[in-house]
Amino acid sequence: MAAGHTFEPRILGFLCNWCCYAGADLAGVSRYQYPPNIRVIRLMCSGRVDPAFILRAFLNGTDGVFIGGCWLGECHYITEGNYDALSMVYICKKLLEHIGLNPERLRLEWVSAGEGIRFANIMNEFVPGIEKLGPLGKGEGLDEHELKFKLEAVTKLIPYIKLVERERLRVPVRTEEEYHKFFTSDEFNRLFNELIGDKLAVCQIMALLRERSLSAGEISEILGLSPSEVSRHLNVLARNQNLKTVAVDNDKIDQIINKHQGKAGSLVQVLLEIQHENHWLPQDVLDRVSTKLDVPLSRIMQIVTFHKTFSLVPKGRNEVHVCVGPSCYVRGSTRLLDTVQDLIGIKPGETDPDSKFSLETGNCLGCCNLGPEIIVDGKHHGRVTPDKVKDVLKNYE
Amino acid sequence: MPRINSASELEELRKGVLSKRDPDKPCIAICAGMGCLGLSNGRVISAFEKEINKKDLKTKVDIRATGCHGYCEKGPMVLIYPEEICYVEVTPKDVPEIVSQTVLRKKVIDRLIYADPDTGEKAAHQAEIPFYKNQMRHLIGNNAKIDPRSIDDYLAVGGYSALSKSLLKMSPEQILEEIKKAELRGRGGGGFPAGRKWETARNAPGKEKYVIVNGHEGELGAFMDRAILSGNPHSVLEGLIIGAYAIGSHQGFIYTRHDTPQLKNNIDMALTQAEEYGLLGENILGSGFDFHVEVHLDIGIFVSGESSALMRSIEGNPPEPRPKYIRTSVSGIWGKPSALNNVETWANVPLIIDKGSEWYTSTGTERSKGTKLVSLSGNIVNTGVAEVPFGTTVREIVFGIGGGIPNGKKIKAVHFGGPMGGSIPESLLDTPLDFDELAKLGAPIGAGSMLVLDEDTSMVDITRYFLDFLSNESCGKCVPCREGIRQMLRILTNIRDGKGREGDIELLEEISEVTGAASLCALGKTAADPLLSTLRYFRDEYEANIAKMKRSAEKREL
Numbered sequence: 002m003a004a005g006h007t008f009e010p011r012i013l014g015f016l017c018n019w020c021c022y023a024g025a026d027l028a029g030v031s032r033y034q035y036p037p038n039i040r041v042i043r044l045m046c047s048g049r050v051d052p053a054f055i056l057r058a059f060l061n062g063t064d065g066v067f068i069g070g071c072w073l074g075e076c077h078y079i080t081e082g083n084y085d086a087l088s089m090v091y092i093c094k095k096l097l098e099h100i101g102l103n104p105e106r107l108r109l110e111w112v113s114a115g116e117g118i119r120f121a122n123i124m125n126e127f128v129p130g131i132e133k134l135g136p137l138g139k140g141e142g143l144d145e146h147e148l149k150f151k152l153e154a155v156t157k158l159i160p161y162i163k164l165v166e167r168e169r170l171r172v173p174v175r176t177e178e179e180y181h182k183f184f185t186s187d188e189f190n191r192l193f194n195e196l197i198g199d200k201l202a203v204c205q206i207m208a209l210l211r212e213r214s215l216s217a218g219e220i221s222e223i224l225g226l227s228p229s230e231v232s233r234h235l236n237v238l239a240r241n242q243n244l245k246t247v248a249v250d251n252d253k254i255d256q257i258i259n260k261h262q263g264k265a266g267s268l269v270q271v272l273l274e275i276q277h278e279n280h281w282l283p284q285d286v287l288d289r290v291s292t293k294l295d296v297p298l299s300r301i302m303q304i305v306t307f308h309k310t311f312s313l314v315p316k317g318r319n320e321v322h323v324c325v326g327p328s329c330y331v332r333g334s335t336r337l338l339d340t341v342q343d344l345i346g347i348k349p350g351e352t353d354p355d356s357k358f359s360l361e362t363g364n365c366l367g368c369c370n371l372g373p374e375i376i377v378d379g380k381h382h383g384r385v386t387p388d389k390v391k392d393v394l395k396n397y398e
Numbered sequence: 399m400p401r402i403n404s405a406s407e408l409e410e411l412r413k414g415v416l417s418k419r420d421p422d423k424p425c426i427a428i429c430a431g432m433g434c435l436g437l438s439n440g441r442v443i444s445a446f447e448k449e450i451n452k453k454d455l456k457t458k459v460d461i462r463a464t465g466c467h468g469y470c471e472k473g474p475m476v477l478i479y480p481e482e483i484c485y486v487e488v489t490p491k492d493v494p495e496i497v498s499q500t501v502l503r504k505k506v507i508d509r510l511i512y513a514d515p516d517t518g519e520k521a522a523h524q525a526e527i528p529f530y531k532n533q534m535r536h537l538i539g540n541n542a543k544i545d546p547r548s549i550d551d552y553l554a555v556g557g558y559s560a561l562s563k564s565l566l567k568m569s570p571e572q573i574l575e576e577i578k579k580a581e582l583r584g585r586g587g588g589g590f591p592a593g594r595k596w597e598t599a600r601n602a603p604g605k606e607k608y609v610i611v612n613g614h615e616g617e618l619g620a621f622m623d624r625a626i627l628s629g630n631p632h633s634v635l636e637g638l639i640i641g642a643y644a645i646g647s648h649q650g651f652i653y654t655r656h657d658t659p660q661l662k663n664n665i666d667m668a669l670t671q672a673e674e675y676g677l678l679g680e681n682i683l684g685s686g687f688d689f690h691v692e693v694h695l696d697i698g699i700f701v702s703g704e705s706s707a708l709m710r711s712i713e714g715n716p717p718e719p720r721p722k723y724i725r726t727s728v729s730g731i732w733g734k735p736s737a738l739n740n741v742e743t744w745a746n747v748p749l750i751i752d753k754g755s756e757w758y759t760s761t762g763t764e765r766s767k768g769t770k771l772v773s774l775s776g777n778i779v780n781t782g783v784a785e786v787p788f789g790t791t792v793r794e795i796v797f798g799i800g801g802g803i804p805n806g807k808k809i810k811a812v813h814f815g816g817p818m819g820g821s822i823p824e825s826l827l828d829t830p831l832d833f834d835e836l837a838k839l840g841a842p843i844g845a846g847s848m849l850v851l852d853e854d855t856s857m858v859d860i861t862r863y864f865l866d867f868l869s870n871e872s873c874g875k876c877v878p879c880r881e882g883i884r885q886m887l888r889i890l891t892n893i894r895d896g897k898g899r900e901g902d903i904e905l906l907e908e909i910s911e912v913t914g915a916a917s918l919c920a921l922g923k924t925a926a927d928p929l930l931s932t933l934r935y936f937r938d939e940y941e942a943n944i945a946k947m948k949r950s951a952e953k954r955e956l
């Protein structure tokens with residue numbers, strides 16, 4: 002060995018119990034030779050591999066991650082977990098690429114229980130490949146701090162990414178070709194950038210600003226984004242009051258908590274009041290309520306996810322409610338809702354990209370004489386025909 | 399403020415309040431109810447204030463922002479006392495004229511008074527307007543005479559005399575007896591006798607007991623509880639204190655909507671004022687009886703109006719119902735006996751104590767006594783809150799008070815009780831308003847919302863609408879409700895969209911039976927009620943929708 006020390010890649014394997022793990026076992030029993038770098042974690046199904054596992058592996062300095070499952074169509078569960086693994090790996094590769102890591106560091110293969118030799122062959126190929134890429138981050142020219150920062154930002158987004166996957170990135174037909182076609186299409190690229198890329202940028206900006214205050218130029222340099230992109234994100238954040246609420250006004254929250262503390266059922270009242278003041282419930286606030294009132298976070302989440310009164314995401318500057326109570330319904334609220342959706346370009350439950358409007362449908366507020374009606378920021382606008390609604394909405398900035 | 403320590407002091411205070419009031423002094427009462435809110439009543443009120451200031455009339459004319467007058471369709475409403483001239487659909491522009499003509503010169507402004515849309519007949523006084531003429535306004539009548547934020551106004555109309563009578567002259571048993579004799583039935587939906595519920599709570603073991611006002615009013619299209627609770631909060635409070643005394647409770651809760659700030663503000667104000675006068679708190683009216691009240695807000699979930707869910711919500715838990723093998727009147731909040739009644743039920747209590755059960759039972763039908771507040775909405779000319787004696791026919795309410803159907807359309811059905819109610823067709827409109835009569839027809843009265851549907855309405859669609867609502871509101875704790883509603887909704891959606899199949903109706907009936915029998919709380923138990931009632935009266939519509947599908951399928955096969 003020339004330099005006295007060689008790079009020994011650290012590789013983590015997630016193998017499904019029924020096929021690949023048995024395959025690897027067979028490789029061993031049959032005395033096939035392959036590099037000993039892989040450490041194996043056995044799972045019941047390749048579909049069990051959560052993106053968080055992969056990111057955690059990389060965060061802990063693993064240089065490559067291998068996932069092995071049954072051949073498509075042969076998963077041992079009717080949910081066909083290996084298709085889930087397939088789409089998850091496509092998305093994770095995209096994510097790795099997005100933060101500047103080589104997607105080759107992640108590999109998914111199908112190995113049946115009888116294919117011991119196949120397992121050994123794959124390892125004989127994968128391990129030297131990683132060796133060539135060099136240690137994680139160093140190989141790509143990222144310094145340690147930057148690497149950690151980026152991986153952490155992605156990790157934070159995982160619940161959101163899973164949601165996007167479920168709502169927008171699901172392939173309707175379960176065949177390998179269809180998956181390949183979709184995940185290599187421009188459509189996927191577009192959706193990824195729009196839904197995940199932007200969010201990731203925002204997430205990183207917020208993480209940076211949480212540490213210390215920075216100028217737009219500095220942010221663009223650190224994150225390798227164009228200045229115009231950074232300022233676009235900053236604008237949205239500021240209008241959203243996100244920049245402000247990142248540092249939550251703890252005194253105010255404490256005031257609200259103290260006001261109700263000790264009283265019966267204080268939890269619901271505290272949450273309602275914070276929602277009313279702040280228009281949404283940031284995670285740190287929920288944490289604070291949890292500690293101060295000494296109730297588990299799970300119970301808080303049970304309440305705040307029960308109804309749309311509570312919002313876990315920031316709302317737009319103007320909250321538009323279209324009443325869909327029965328009286329308004331028979332008087333034409335469906336058409337009114339359609340018009341509002343067209344006008345502001347979002348569906349109920351959404352906030353537009355400029356954070357100008359959030360749209361919700363509301364149930365009867367007892368002003369049936371006004372039907373159909375819309376309520377903007379608590380102000381009732383009654384007897385609104387679809388052509389009148391434009392005049393109502395144009396008054397809001 | 400003086401603290402009142404006895405009945406005579408209360409009467410003295412009342413005399414003092416009345417002596418300061420000149421019955422001939424003009425007073426402008428402007429509706430500040432929920433329905434008028436969206437019609438810019440705020441601008442009308444401030445226009446009056448400005449005008450009165452400008453003309454330097456502050457000492458000569460009173461302005462009063464009152465609770466809902468009921469006739470929301472024609473809001474904002476303005477009543478000019480002492481002549482009780484009633485102006486409808488008033489705009490800020492009309493204000494100077496009203497002050498100079500009507501208030502100062504007693505002249506009626508012709509263009510602002512009510513004119514019948516059919517006959518053109520005009521009515522200058524509230525009592526002459528057809529909407530009001532056919533009502534019996536025991537509960538809501540005072541709304542126009544009271545500023546909900548002034549306890550003196552309530553005292554001026556005789557408020558809290560029932561409380562003083564109860565606490566100082568009657569024993570709890572006597573009150574219970576009186577309520578039982580009045581046959582007061584719960585107005586929140588079930589129609590359960592209030593006297594029996596109170597008695598159960600009173601006799602339940604344990605020292606600590608609670609009384610609760612259910613002001614959640616989740617029923618879609620119902621808005622009468624709000625009208626009372628925000629327009630005349632003291633009447634509900636008075637009933638609550640009397641009930642607490644009868645049951646032996648020292649802590650009450652008012653549970654109400656978070657999305658209507660007016661409600662909480664007016665209730666909080668009423669509590670503060672009552673406390674200052676010594677009508678609430680320690681040693682009420684010197685009787686030795688202590689009682690405190692807390693206000694709790696809902697989080698906008700329909701099921702939190704259900705008794706056990708509501709109590710869990712007050713405890714600070716998510717509002718999920720529990721099975722009621724043991725009644726909440728025996729084991730409610732924190733396992734203590736808790737008597738829960740609807741806003742309207744409580745508001746009836748002072749009336750009964752004041753005027754006696756005999757007077758009370760003289761109105762109504764065999765098994766439903768007194769009056770009922772109903773809210774009219776949907777395809778109807780006069781949207782609003784009306785109060786009628788039980789026994790009034792549905793036709794009278796819809797046509798006599800409600801003014802019939804707009805745009806010359808014919809009526810198809812009246813839907814009672816929101817998502818857990820049912821519809822009756824045109825042919826049954828002569829049914830009297832009565833808990834049992836309507837329940838027999840499959841359209842229980844519920845809290846009193848009446849949704850009027852015209853001939854263009856598809857009954858399949860409206861049924862689907864209610865199930866859609868319930869599928870969102872089901873808490874998901876029990877499977878029959880969660881899944882049953884979902885599957886019924888799916889089938890109905892198919893039928894509506896012309897994808898129905900033969901056998902769907904029978905399948906719906908089967909699912910509804912299981913859902914009704916096996917669900918945990920009344921939400922699931924009654925979820926299929928709109929479906930069953932429309933299947934009962936409008937089955938042909940379902941069949942026609944399905945047949946349409948079959949025909950087009952056959953055509954394709956040919």
Ligand SMILES: Cc1cc2nc3c(=O)[nH]c(=O)nc-3n(C[C@H](O)[C@H](O)[C@H](O)COP(=O)(O)O)c2cc1C
Nearest residue numbers: 584585586612614615616703704705739740743920
């Ligand atoms: C799903 C559901 C929702 C209800 N919502 C209300 C409500 O909003 N207001 C109300 O007074 N009662 C509501 N009830 C009825 C209450 O459970 C309870 O019967 C009533 O408040 C008792 O008062 P009462 O005897 O005066 O009617 C609801 C019941 C169910 C099952």
Ligand code: FES
Nearest residue numbers: 017046070076077
């Ligand atoms: S069981 Fe092997 S991939 Fe699902």
